[in-house]
Amino acid sequence: MLSKNTVKFIKSLHQKKYRSQSGQFFVEGEKSVLEVLDSDFLVDLLLVTENFQQKYARRLERFKGEKILVTQNQLEQVGQFQSNDSALAVVTMKSNEAFTPTRDELILALDEVRDPGNLGTIIRIADWYGIKKMVFSLHTAEFYNPKVIQASMGSFTRVKFFYGDLQEVFTKWRLPVYGAFLKGENIHEMKSISPGVIVMGNESNGISGEIEKLVNHKVTIPAFGEAESLNVAIATAILCDNFKRLLGA
Amino acid sequence: MLSKNTVKFIKSLHQKKYRSQSGQFFVEGEKSVLEVLDSDFLVDLLLVTENFQQKYARRLERFKGEKILVTQNQLEQVGQFQSNDSALAVVTMKSNEAFTPTRDELILALDEVRDPGNLGTIIRIADWYGIKKMVFSLHTAEFYNPKVIQASMGSFTRVKFFYGDLQEVFTKWRLPVYGAFLKGENIHEMKSISPGVIVMGNESNGISGEIEKLVNHKVTIPAFGEAESLNVAIATAILCDNFKRLLGA
Numbered sequence: 214m215l216s217k218n219t220v221k222f223i224k225s226l227h228q229k230k231y232r233s234q235s236g237q238f239f240v241e242g243e244k245s246v247l248e249v250l251d252s253d254f255l256v257d258l259l260l261v262t263e264n265f266q267q268k269y270a271r272r273l274e275r276f277k278g279e280k281i282l283v284t285q286n287q288l289e290q291v292g293q294f295q296s297n298d299s300a301l302a303v304v305t306m307k308s309n310e311a312f313t314p315t316r317d318e319l320i321l322a323l324d325e326v327r328d329p330g331n332l333g334t335i336i337r338i339a340d341w342y343g344i345k346k347m348v349f350s351l352h353t354a355e356f357y358n359p360k361v362i363q364a365s366m367g368s369f370t371r372v373k374f375f376y377g378d379l380q381e382v383f384t385k386w387r388l389p390v391y392g393a394f395l396k397g398e399n400i401h402e403m404k405s406i407s408p409g410v411i412v413m414g415n416e417s418n419g420i421s422g423e424i425e426k427l428v429n430h431k432v433t434i435p436a437f438g439e440a441e442s443l444n445v446a447i448a449t450a451i452l453c454d455n456f457k458r459l460l461g462a
Numbered sequence: 463m464l465s466k467n468t469v470k471f472i473k474s475l476h477q478k479k480y481r482s483q484s485g486q487f488f489v490e491g492e493k494s495v496l497e498v499l500d501s502d503f504l505v506d507l508l509l510v511t512e513n514f515q516q517k518y519a520r521r522l523e524r525f526k527g528e529k530i531l532v533t534q535n536q537l538e539q540v541g542q543f544q545s546n547d548s549a550l551a552v553v554t555m556k557s558n559e560a561f562t563p564t565r566d567e568l569i570l571a572l573d574e575v576r577d578p579g580n581l582g583t584i585i586r587i588a589d590w591y592g593i594k595k596m597v598f599s600l601h602t603a604e605f606y607n608p609k610v611i612q613a614s615m616g617s618f619t620r621v622k623f624f625y626g627d628l629q630e631v632f633t634k635w636r637l638p639v640y641g642a643f644l645k646g647e648n649i650h651e652m653k654s655i656s657p658g659v660i661v662m663g664n665e666s667n668g669i670s671g672e673i674e675k676l677v678n679h680k681v682t683i684p685a686f687g688e689a690e691s692l693n694v695a696i697a698t699a700i701l702c703d704n705f706k707r708l709l710g711a
Contacts, residue, residue, distance in 0.1 A: 434703070
């Protein structure tokens with residue numbers, strides 16, 4: 214049975230402060246809950262509807278944590294989804310550990326991307342393009358924000374990431390660093406490219422001055438019309454698409 | 463002075479029903495209001511703050527419609543922006559007139575794209591890639607929804623569009639029709655392409671069965687990872703980028 218304390222606890226996880234305190238976050242909806250169950254994340258608590266329980270009975274047998282049967286109405290009260298007739302999982306955050314990149318992979322770095330929807334969409338794009346590692350500046354949106362988790366559509370389970378000082382990180386890595394600027398090399402005209410780090414900047418201000426100094430390849434998404442800019446998630450997708458095309462060529 | 467009736471009228475324009483009745487919509491924020499003033503849209507009423515009035519005094523001299531001086535607080539009460547210290551314009555909708563495409567341009571068609579944020583973002587992408595004409599199926603999100611206008615970042619002023627039955631339209635035009643499908647030609651491997659219509663489908667269901675029959679070139683955005691799909695605005699951007707690259711090559 215769903216206790217008042219559990220309801221209160223899950224509701225507290227809507228706020229960053231309480232997520233940080235408990236070291237946990239929540240994941241909701243059929244697809245995302247199934248993906249987090251199959252991932253290397255530790256699921257601590259699972260709220261499931263009768264419907265979800267029946268549909269995935271065999272898959273749930275493997276789950277050894279606490280499981281509570283709830284109604285759709287109860288799920289919708291504790292989560293953020295307007296409609297959720299399947300499940301919600303409370304999950305332990307991963308520790309913030311830096312990874313070591315190899316020289317043959319693309320890495321995505323975000324310099325102060327603040328909007329959770331943008332971060333989640335970018336994680337989904339990275340997953341589409343097989344980019345497995347991301348690094349975030351310290352003030353980039355919080356990975357465990359429910360809006361990030363939702364927008365990533367399950368892709369959050371498949372990315373390695375950490376938050377750190379990008380200046381220090383880039384200096385340590387000594388990899389090629391690519392950034393999108395208005396006056397860079399036209400990415401449609403490039404014939405080849407080396408793997409490295411693609412850095413994407415803040416929604417309003419772009420890549421910060423300190424990070425720009427560490428960008429050694431300025432690239433440009435060619436414009437053919439009059440829009441002044443592209444949304445950061447859109448620009449990320451276009452760069453990833455061009456990089457993968459050029460790396461495959 | 464801002465009358466109660468004017469407040470009530472502008473607030474009514476948040477709802478589609480009243481937009482349709484009056485044939486008007488509203489545009490808010492510095493950039494979008496300036497763009498609509500410079501466009502071929504007819505601006506009927508302008509609410510401006512002292513600040514906006516002073517900053518753009520010369521530009522506003524040319525404006526012959528009704529202009530009301532308001533406070534930032536008043537703007538925020540009538541509009542949808544949380545913060546707006548500049549202006550809001552009430553604008554006359556354009557009539558829904560079909561255009562005739564030429565054979566050397568790209569046209570974007572949307573088949574039941576329902577989310578206003580996606581529609582606005584797609585309009586901005588079209589504008590970036592110099593696509594000047596769009597056609598929308600009858601149940602695609604409403605162009606004049608405030609969320610569409612906001613997400614388009616002023617690009618809504620630069621696109622020709624109409625709503626119609628896509629089957630009829632495509633049959634009449636007899637142009638190449640391109641659509642994104644999981645099993646199509648890999649767009650990274652294509653060497654050239656002809657101008658035509660790019661059709662994008664619904665967020666959940668993709669391109670509908672009737673429209674699929676009229677697609678004569680199925681193309682695929684190659685995936686390199688495990689995400690099952692891309693958001694429709696992201697997919698639109700990637701297709702437009704590849705089309706412009708191939709057309710320029």
